[in-house]
Amino acid sequence: MIRSLPSNRSYSFGFGLYIVLFYLFLFAPLLVTCVLAFNDSDFPALPWKGFTLDWFTAETRDRVGIFRDQANLTSIWVSFQTAFFVSLLSLVVGTMGAFLFEQERFRFREGLYFLALAPLVIPGVILGISILLTANGAGLLLEERFGLDVELLRPSFWLVVLGQFSFITTFVLLVVSARLKKFDTSLEEAALNLGAGRLQVIWLIVLPFLRPALIGAGAVAFLMSFENFNTTLFLVGSDTTLPVNLYLQVRDGSTPVINAISFLLIIGTSLMALLSLFFRRR
Amino acid sequence: MSRGGRLGLYLFLVPVLLWLLLLIVIPHIDLLVMSFRGEDDLGEPVWTLANYINFFGDSIYWLTFARTAVYALLVTFLTFVVTFPVAFYITKVARVRYGGLLLILLLMPFWVSELVRVYGWMILLRESGVINHFLLSLGLLDRPVEFLYNDATMIMGLVYTSMLFMAVPLISSLEGMDDSLIEAAHDLGASRFTIFFRVVIPYIAPGITSGSIVVFMLTLGNYLTPNLLGGKNSLWFTEQIYNEFIASFNWNQGAAFGFLLLLLSSAFIWIGLKLSRQTLGRTLT
Numbered sequence: 001m002i003r004s005l006p007s008n009r010s011y012s013f014g015f016g017l018y019i020v021l022f023y024l025f026l027f028a029p030l031l032v033t034c035v036l037a038f039n040d041s042d043f044p045a046l047p048w049k050g051f052t053l054d055w056f057t058a059e060t061r062d063r064v065g066i067f068r069d070q071a072n073l074t075s076i077w078v079s080f081q082t083a084f085f086v087s088l089l090s091l092v093v094g095t096m097g098a099f100l101f102e103q104e105r106f107r108f109r110e111g112l113y114f115l116a117l118a119p120l121v122i123p124g125v126i127l128g129i130s131i132l133l134t135a136n137g138a139g140l141l142l143e144e145r146f147g148l149d150v151e152l153l154r155p156s157f158w159l160v161v162l163g164q165f166s167f168i169t170t171f172v173l174l175v176v177s178a179r180l181k182k183f184d185t186s187l188e189e190a191a192l193n194l195g196a197g198r199l200q201v202i203w204l205i206v207l208p209f210l211r212p213a214l215i216g217a218g219a220v221a222f223l224m225s226f227e228n229f230n231t232t233l234f235l236v237g238s239d240t241t242l243p244v245n246l247y248l249q250v251r252d253g254s255t256p257v258i259n260a261i262s263f264l265l266i267i268g269t270s271l272m273a274l275l276s277l278f279f280r281r282r
Numbered sequence: 283m284s285r286g287g288r289l290g291l292y293l294f295l296v297p298v299l300l301w302l303l304l305l306i307v308i309p310h311i312d313l314l315v316m317s318f319r320g321e322d323d324l325g326e327p328v329w330t331l332a333n334y335i336n337f338f339g340d341s342i343y344w345l346t347f348a349r350t351a352v353y354a355l356l357v358t359f360l361t362f363v364v365t366f367p368v369a370f371y372i373t374k375v376a377r378v379r380y381g382g383l384l385l386i387l388l389l390m391p392f393w394v395s396e397l398v399r400v401y402g403w404m405i406l407l408r409e410s411g412v413i414n415h416f417l418l419s420l421g422l423l424d425r426p427v428e429f430l431y432n433d434a435t436m437i438m439g440l441v442y443t444s445m446l447f448m449a450v451p452l453i454s455s456l457e458g459m460d461d462s463l464i465e466a467a468h469d470l471g472a473s474r475f476t477i478f479f480r481v482v483i484p485y486i487a488p489g490i491t492s493g494s495i496v497v498f499m500l501t502l503g504n505y506l507t508p509n510l511l512g513g514k515n516s517l518w519f520t521e522q523i524y525n526e527f528i529a530s531f532n533w534n535q536g537a538a539f540g541f542l543l544l545l546l547s548s549a550f551i552w553i554g555l556k557l558s559r560q561t562l563g564r565t566l567t
Binding site: 011022030032044046047092097104113116121123126127162163169198233247258262 | 291297310364375384388389393399402404415474505509520524544548551562
């Protein structure tokens with residue numbers, strides 16, 4: 001049954017077999033995607049026709065590898081920029097929210113806290129369309145009243161940033177709050193007794209204490225933004241992010257270049273995951 | 283206790299209020315308002331119930347809605363059934379070090395974009411896919427079969443995408459459970475099924491609730507997986523919303539659909555929280 005109890009052979013064997021099958025199920029699609037990125041065939045399918053790096057580096061009439069594929073490279077760059085701004089913004093506002101809800105007492109605190117958690121349980125598609133509606137409404141109003149044309153309010157890079165920020169901030173808030181709860185307030189009291197101001201205490205004592213949580217939340221916020229699809233789909237303008245761009249390609253048929261991009265993403269995110277684990281251990 | 287007086291409070295309150303008002307509260311009010319707007323015969327904007335009447339009047343809409351709700355429930359249940367043994371194995375059965383490794387392996391695929399994972403399933407399952415290739419060369423099939431674009435594959439894909447969000451709360455609940463509870467039940471002669479239903483399940487009920495809420499919400503709101511694996515006849519309600527917004531450009535109708543989906547998702551979460559006597563704050567942390 002469990003470690004400390006004796007168990008019969010068939011139970012252990014059956015359980016072990018299930019675990020093996022589960023991990024096979026878990027990794028099969030990723031492994032196949034990676035392997036076929038190196039197949040010397042024009043379609044991402046078997047049979048194996050030999051090893052090639054064409055889908056990464058080639059620049060012939062039939063084959064353009066990812067490193068030469070301007071459209072995909074641009075969308076990767078757009079996703080990087082989006083993720084950078086989203087993680088920065090949500091880290092700042094999420095941390096402020098953690099201070100607000102953990103350390104301040106004010107009226108309607110419970111209600112506001114509930115509202116701050118809501119974005120994580122609102123389907124991403126709904127967030128996308130409702131922000132699109134509001135931005136569009138505000139844009140029309142400004143144009144009619146003042147003749148202003150605000151790019152931010154049309155589907156665009158910054159609208160995507162705002163849309164992703166709207167729910168990733170809640171995630172940051174939860175992670176930072178969890179760490180802030182463990183903060184020993186006597187440290188803060190000591191600093192206040194010695195004449196430090198509130199902001200000095202936060203900057204010199206509380207933020208360094210929060211650092212692991214801030215790094216962890218920042219990394220996950222970056223990844224959440226980088227791979228967001230549902231909310232982005234409705235807010236994206238001419239600067240398509242990588243997931244939206246890949247979706248359009250996958251929907252219309254596929255080439256091994258998509259495998260090559262997937263391979264790079266899998267390697268990149270695995271490295272990031274290992275790094276964050278390494279930091280957490282220390 | 284409030285520290286640092288008013289200044290500190292406002293410094294933190296203002297950005298948080300701006301975030302919640304401008305990006306959450308006002309957009310959702312707009313969504314609700316838009317869903318009750320429409321045009322009369324002369325093209326003038328008016329208040330109307332037409333968008334909701336359309337929803338209930340046309341069976342394709344409400345059938346898709348009901349279908350999405352039922353399938354999302356099924357996916358939530360299946361996700362629990364598939365991940366529970368793994369969570370149990372990692373926390374209670376495997377040797378401690380080995381369990382840590384299995385946990386890292388379990389989390390890793392979910393750091394990769396959902397699109398990449400769905401794409402992986404597409405090249406495995408399609409007519410010219412890898413699985414067909416193996417079945418043909420083993421002589422199990424005479425000609426390739428299309429495994430994509432049906433409900434079973436779509437549900438499998440949704441379960442695959444959701445597993446992490448069930449596994450993490452289950453594992454943390456199981457980690458908090460003292461092994462001696464199971465040992466005591468075993469010593470008193472309880473069978474495995476009794477231990478499972480009478481000891482383990484009640485103990486990890488809060489974890490099951492958290493996992494189910496998140497999985498249900500994400501499945502209901504998923505667009506990518508039903509769209510790419512489900513094909514034409516597997517309509518998912520988010521696809522209807524997308525069609526109204528992007529293809530038909532009927533934002534009022536789309537807003538009504540969006541609001542109905544939001545209502546369904548919130549109702550399920552509320553019921554889940556009431557049944558397990560939890561609050562949203564405790565469930566998410």
